[in-house]
Amino acid sequence: MTSTNRNLRQEINEKLMDETLRGSLNRFAEAYPIARAKAYENVDDLDALRNSVRDMKIDTVERLEEIANQFEEQVTLRGGKVFRAKDGDALKQYLFDLCKQKGVKRIAKSKSMATEEIHLNHFLEEEGLHVKETDLGEWIISIAGHKPSHMVMPAIHLDRNQVAKYFSQELNKDIEPDIAYMVQEARTALREEFLLADMGITGANFGIAENGATGLVTNEGNARLVATLPPIQVVIIGYEKLIPTIKDAVPILRTLPRNATGQLMTSYMSMISGAAPALVKKDGQWVEQEKELHVILFDNGRLKAAKDDKLKQIYQCVRCASCLNVCPVYTLVGGHVYGHIYAGGIGAILTALLNSMDDFKQINEMCIGCRRCTEICPGKIDIPGLIEYLRAKSVKEDGLPFGVKAVFENVLANRKVFHSLLRLASIGQKPFTTGRVIRHLPLFFAGLAENRSLPAVADTPFRDRVKKVTKQVNKPKKRIAFFSGCNIDFIFPETGESVYKVLQDLNMEVVFPEDQSCCGKPVLGMGDHETAKKIAKQNIIAFEEARADYIMFACPTCAETWHVTYVELFKDDPEWSKRIEKLAHNVREFTSFVAGEYEKSGRLVKSQGGQKVTYHDSCHMKRGLNVHTEPRKLLESAPGYDFVEMKDCDKCCGMAGAFGVKYTELSMPILKKKVDNIRDSGAEVIAVACPACMMQIQGGLDKQAPNIKIKHVAEIIAEQIKE
């Protein structure tokens, strides 16, 4: 099922206009982090717990075949039948044959995402079977004819009035939009489904190889009924849910409910090993007999993923869906724009693996790479990293659109052309700029600057100012080569000047390798690894020639690209690998470097009074480089400033590389929240340590809160140094 004719932009806009959806997602996004934190209060070492989920799952996928064989053997030993379904068609055929053979007419189901994946209900109904979803949310969307919009809360996009309307239609009576009453109506209506079903179908949260048990984690109690009353039980379980031993369920059970819904444990957790007893009526008497148990191990792309070095990380997923709950994009638009069954970042990955690359291509840009998901994922899956990996894979296979490729190869990969164009832009934009920002853009660009001004390209780039700010340092402590990145070079040259001032004040010799160019992140982000390698090589050569002790970055994205991505890019190239590793070792991020030096010399003394300043953690800085205390220490010790924290200080500002420009409609609401939080903190100055965030937030402030100033931390420290 591909959906190549989608108009994603239109779908996004519809969701942005859906007040019900926006309201409910907004409230949820506010409440979720608090509920989750509270649920983990009695867990001593959360990081160790997450490591145990990850390690156990990694160990399992390494020996998946052995585990799957053991699981099958143990289920069979206990009276169950195991069927390994290669894909949806195989699964449907097996199930349909089983129903025919056993005379099954009524089926009660409890939630299973794997069956959503292949539209199982639809198939069975077309074959004339009576199939009912019994999870309340699933039931609601099934009577509404919708797809789930969240893995744990499938009907989160509907409000009580909409639900009442669907209930009234389904039950043929007037249903008041009272939640408790509607829940009771659903209880009554569905009770008969449990009692009369010939077959119960459940999913599974885990499958234990040691004794063939499957585990179910639910709140409503429907899965218990589905697995208790009907004489035939079918469990549909994806390979990724297998675990080796009974005890391996512990880290899953300690994280899944806490992360999914902020519960210490769901109302029910059941583990069923082997065919359980059921009661069937014979000659008017209830007679106990063993259930017929069928366990379907579902592949549908999972086994292939298990063999891919990167993609096997999806086996670390426990399906808590918490990655959606913190995703700035998901919490704006909900799950339906992701098109297929699984939403959010993990959904994009699962869609690529279990559905099609075509569907993935349409939605992969909905991940802005902020890594809030990775930060809370119980299995520590690098979701944005996997999305980038899949993007690169698809670019390798199908190439980039012609125009993009041409720009990358002819402009970005050629420093001279790229920089000449930027210089030209500084002249071309003249009629539209006021000071540092572009307030009004001509014609079709106008939409981009509606709630945000775009930055102006500086009259004189940093590279042309270097000579003026370079000082002779006698007996320098270290020699430092500065990598400015495009933003500092062409948009915020003043930040570069501040970096020089601070480092020279620390008695460092600072040099600027002229041949440096863009770090290549925009190209990498689009998945074009070949062009990225060309750019990286130019930079590597330029910095080797500089013979510096350290390479300094005042942009966390550039720093991370050098430190991590360059190393990965050349891992199969022994010569370049050696060269970049040597340089990567010397990469330093400005604020953490300076804070370290200041600490040594006793300059980190807390000061109070003065202008209120707050700090925005850029995603690449906090979650990429793990730098967040150091810039705060610098701000706290800057005389003339009074540091205050703001709400959601580490939430993405909505820039996220090209995303902020390409998906303006999504970027703007994210930015607006950021500006609101800055304003609410009472700060007069917002400090950032990333020029890309600076560009975005500056634009938002210019339109929405013009009296708040934005400064790079480097500028604030530089102000403290007397000439």
Add this chain to the structure above:
Amino acid sequence: MKKVSNNWKQSFPANSFGTQFFEEFSTRAQNVAAKVYRVKTGAEAQSVIVDIIKSSEAKKVVATSEVISPSAGLHNTLKGMNVELYTEQGDIRTHADTSDVGIACVEFGIAETGSVCEDSFSIEQRLVTTLPPISIVVMHSGNVVPDIATAFEVISKVFNRGYISFITGPSRTSDIERVLTIGVHGPSQFVVIAIDEDTREV
């Protein structure tokens, strides 16, 4: 009645179970809307049950034979109150769906989460704890383990085949507007009676 194990207690790790964990267990269970009573004897447990039946005006009760034996006297008390009580397998299947109260035993409590661990291998056990709107479970107040890891230490010793459940408060949903609503497909009231005297019967 089929059981995953007939002697769970044998598998409890020597130093990490006991009444010292009961208070935490009780607090956490109540945090998720369970009612918890701690009593000294089986007889006291019986009077708690009778009170619940009276105040809820229950007319029909199903219970596993493990928790209610004819000799303990609850049969007669309920008969005197005009309350029907069913404890046989076939009767439980016929009446569980229309009963107001279900009474059964559980094996132990877990302090970390306020859950109880139920040996639910037998079909009557499951019918009793899933279908009626009021679910009463009886346990020994010394059978509490501190956390899920310890619970699974116990389980992994006995769980070869069968059915094991954790029950944590009543059935709940937040599927409509994320409003927490108690009692969907399972019980809307979940009552734990913990008896100090080591008995399974009330």
